[in-house]
Amino acid sequence: MGLFDKFRRGLEKSREAVWGRLTGVFQGRKLDESLYEQMEEALIAADMGVDTSLWMVERVRQLARQEKLSDPAGLPVLLQRAMEEAFADNDARMRTAEAGPTLYLVVGVNGVGKTTTIGKLAARYGKEGRKVILAAADTFRAAAIEQLVEWGTRAGCDVVRHSQGADPAAVVYDAIAAAKARRADVVLCDTAGRLHNKAHLMAELAKVNKVIARELPGAPHEVLLVVDGTTGQNALAQAKAFKEVVSVTGLVVTKLDGTAKGGVVVPIVREEGIPVKWVGLGEGIDDLEPFDAASFAAGICRP
Numbered sequence: 653m654g655l656f657d658k659f660r661r662g663l664e665k666s667r668e669a670v671w672g673r674l675t676g677v678f679q680g681r682k683l684d685e686s687l688y689e690q691m692e693e694a695l696i697a698a699d700m701g702v703d704t705s706l707w708m709v710e711r712v713r714q715l716a717r718q719e720k721l722s723d724p725a726g727l728p729v730l731l732q733r734a735m736e737e738a739f740a741d742n743d744a745r746m747r748t749a750e751a752g753p754t755l756y757l758v759v760g761v762n763g764v765g766k767t768t769t770i771g772k773l774a775a776r777y778g779k780e781g782r783k784v785i786l787a788a789a790d791t792f793r794a795a796a797i798e799q800l801v802e803w804g805t806r807a808g809c810d811v812v813r814h815s816q817g818a819d820p821a822a823v824v825y826d827a828i829a830a831a832k833a834r835r836a837d838v839v840l841c842d843t844a845g846r847l848h849n850k851a852h853l854m855a856e857l858a859k860v861n862k863v864i865a866r867e868l869p870g871a872p873h874e875v876l877l878v879v880d881g882t883t884g885q886n887a888l889a890q891a892k893a894f895k896e897v898v899s900v901t902g903l904v905v906t907k908l909d910g911t912a913k914g915g916v917v918v919p920i921v922r923e924e925g926i927p928v929k930w931v932g933l934g935e936g937i938d939d940l941e942p943f944d945a946a947s948f949a950a951g952i953c954r955p
């Protein structure tokens with residue numbers, strides 16, 4: 653299945669959230685202001701946020717005027733164009749090291765899918781022939797370490813771990829040393845994201861970052877914030893909160909399969925300026941796809 657179809661399938665409910673209430677409305681209607689208002693309401697209800705929803709509908713109005721559109725049947729294509737414009741600056745590429753190991757730090761609150769995403773990334777990079785090392789720097793719960801070890805086995809890569817309660821910065825230090833010694837290409841660092849204790853999380857991530865910067869100049873090459881797509885506006889709030897704690901460089905939106913709230917990706921990118929790099933479309937090892945703006949916009953905007 654191609655990327656377009658994967659997005660289309662994964663975004664089924666999010667698409668339904670927009671068009672479920674609109675398609676009937678379009679039939680036999682003239683293109684008038686009340687239609688635009690209904691479109692606005694539908695986008696807001698589909699978790700695209702007030703600002704971004706108003707912005708997109710205004711853009712659709714402009715495009716419709718330019719193209720002298722009179723039949724509302726032409727609106728989905730214009731909405732898709734407006735959404736693609738919202739993603740115009742989104743660069744989904746991952747930065748890599750010019751020499752030596754590339755290191756990605758993965759942050760986000762508990763349960764959003766950090767460990768799963770790391771497992772999926774490890775499998776993907778492994779398939780590409782890159783040697784991967786995982787750093788179990790979420791030392792808060794023993795189960796979190798075991799879970800990462802399991803993913804390491806599945807993906808066929810080494811996992812650097814200490815015991816529960818150990819200093820995350822020490823785990824990362826050892827993982828970098830192992831990566832240098834074993835000539836690894838990629839180090840993926842799991843972390844515990846206890847955002848309810850902001851000062852503590854900030855201090856912990858600052859210490860981890862200090863070790864990374866000292867041991868691997870130029871790293872981390874990406875700080876990936878993982879958010880759970882099913883939480884809608886809460887994911888947007890987490891993006892705002894994490895930006896205050898650590899310099900996030902990219903976003904991973906998980907669990908887009910089976911949620912009607914996938915639209916939240918648009919305001920996170922447009923309003924928070926965090927580029928979305930990956931989307932999770934299932935629990936399986938292959939269910940992580942690089943973000944593709946055209947496929948995403950078509951997946952939501954074409955009924």
Ligand SMILES: Nc1nc2c(ncn2[C@@H]2O[C@H](COP(=O)(O)OP(=O)(O)O)[C@@H](O)[C@H]2O)c(=O)[nH]1
Pocket residue numbers: 760761762763764765766767768769799906907908909910931932933934935939
């Ligand atoms: N359906 C679905 N489930 C996911 C996805 N990503 C993660 N999960 C599930 O979310 C739960 C929490 O994931 P986990 O990686 O442990 O989250 P962490 O606490 O942030 O490390 C697990 O049951 C995963 O299988 C996804 O893209 N789609």
Ligand SMILES: [Mg+2]
Pocket residue numbers: 766767768790796799842
């Ligand atoms: Mg975890």
